[in-house]
Amino acid sequence: MTGAVILVVVKSVELGLPLWAVIGGIFFGSLLPDLDHPSSTIGKRVLFVSVPLAGLFGHRQFTHSIWPLILTIWLFNLTEHANGYVMVLMIGYMSHIIADMLTDSGVPLLWPVQKRFGITICKTGGVLEHIVAFGLLAVALIF
Ligand SMILES: [Zn+2]
Secondary structure, three states, rough: OHHHHHHHHHHHEEEEEEEEHHHHHHHHHHHHHHHOOOOOOOOOOOOHHHHHHHHHHHOOHHHHHHHHHHHHHHHHHHOOOOOOHHHHHHHHHHHHHHHHOOOOOOOOOOOOOOOOOOOOEOOOOOHHHHHHHHHHHHHHHHO
């Protein structure tokens, strides 16, 4: 996983993305999975998106599965038309999913199958969750 993150960041820099775009893209991408929560940092800014998503799927459902990433790869066909901006957004998105996998709630990676995947290191909403999430983001930015 770390190797993939490094590869994507290096590829993004090779594509000529400025560092601010890489950092900002990773940060913004890390907020996107919580679009399904109207009280989240991003959800409360786009209620016209977060309220319907919350009503349709609930929190930590579709947006916390592998499907948004697969859809993005399919839509942008990253293997042939690499787009650095999309890749840094995906790094941030994946960092959020990994961070949520470290909480006691886990994530339904194979949604709509409700089996939750994860390793419980901390409680959802706890201080340690924020520390772990910040640490993962810092690691992604450093490498
Ligand atoms: Zn989340």
